[in-house]
Amino acid sequence: MARALITLPASAKRGEAIEIRTLIAHPMETGYRPGEDGRIVPRDLIRRLSCHYNDELVFSAEMFPATSANPFVSFYTLALASGTLRFTWEGDNGFLQTESRSISVT
Amino acid sequence: MNRTRRKIIHAGASLGVIGWARAVTAAEGGVEIALALAIKQYVGDAVVRAGKVKLDVAELVENGNTVPLSVAVDSPMTATDHVKSIAIFNERNPQRDVIRFALGPRSGRALVATRIRLATSQKLVAIAQLSDGSYWSHSADVIVTLAACVES
Numbered sequence: 001m002a003r004a005l006i007t008l009p010a011s012a013k014r015g016e017a018i019e020i021r022t023l024i025a026h027p028m029e030t031g032y033r034p035g036e037d038g039r040i041v042p043r044d045l046i047r048r049l050s051c052h053y054n055d056e057l058v059f060s061a062e063m064f065p066a067t068s069a070n071p072f073v074s075f076y077t078l079a080l081a082s083g084t085l086r087f088t089w090e091g092d093n094g095f096l097q098t099e100s101r102s103i104s105v106t
Numbered sequence: 107m108n109r110t111r112r113k114i115i116h117a118g119a120s121l122g123v124i125g126w127a128r129a130v131t132a133a134e135g136g137v138e139i140a141l142a143l144a145i146k147q148y149v150g151d152a153v154v155r156a157g158k159v160k161l162d163v164a165e166l167v168e169n170g171n172t173v174p175l176s177v178a179v180d181s182p183m184t185a186t187d188h189v190k191s192i193a194i195f196n197e198r199n200p201q202r203d204v205i206r207f208a209l210g211p212r213s214g215r216a217l218v219a220t221r222i223r224l225a226t227s228q229k230l231v232a233i234a235q236l237s238d239g240s241y242w243s244h245s246a247d248v249i250v251t252l253a254a255c256v257e258s
Contacts, residue, residue, distance in 0.1 A: 017183075017214030030223070032200050058212040061220075066196060066204040068172040068221040075207065076215035 012079035030065035046091035144202030158242040161232035170254035179216035223254035
């Protein structure tokens with residue numbers, strides 16, 4: 001499991017746009033870079049980040065080699081109900097990681 | 107004999123310069139065409155207008171391996187008028203695509219941020235697709251002192 005950091009407020013007012021910041025430890029190997037032996041290091045990327053709010057898809061990002069290592073993405077979403085936000089990263093070589101955070105909406 | 111040789115060398119040299127200049131112009135054109143093609147793949151036949159989008163990135167970056175940037179779109183983000191997606195393109199990395207975001211009325215605010223790699227000094231373009239099908243863009247030029255991709 002890669003280390004993932006997710007920052008979001010623990011509670012919010014209904015209808016408020018909250019900022020969510022995500023970061024996951026991953027080399028994001030571009031497939032263009034020579035390694036120490038001079039050979040090109042094979043491509044190994046996270047391709048997609050998606051965020052489900054109470055099982056409804058509210059945001060996704062598609063990543064390419066130009067996205068930095070340990071990809072950081074921040075975005076906003078409307079706090080509409082208390083519940084769970086599920087974050088999923090999918091990538092090359094079967095990379096799949098899911099993290100959940102709960103939020104209470106008043 | 108000597109004079110002829112000089113003339114030949116001189117002629118060759120100027121031809122060389124012209125050839126090099128042509129190659130450079132062609133390469134510059136190629137860069138722009140590749141960027142335009144990548145954008146066309148994203149927007150299709152729609153017209154991309156300047157405005158509404160603000161691509162915020164430092165003009166001068168020291169480290170091309172991690173360049174922070176943010177894109178904000180002027181939109182009320184309602185069910186009838188919102189940003190559907192935002193894409194960022196570059197001019198001179200090995201690949202034109204940088205990252206794409208899918209948003210919707212549930213986003214509340216059209217503001218995204220990330221960190222990207224830049225292989226060299228170049229132009230970046232951010233394009234937003236609105237719910238009415240229109241496309242808006244903003245571009246920024248970035249000077250990079252330490253490039254990504256080449257260092258191991």
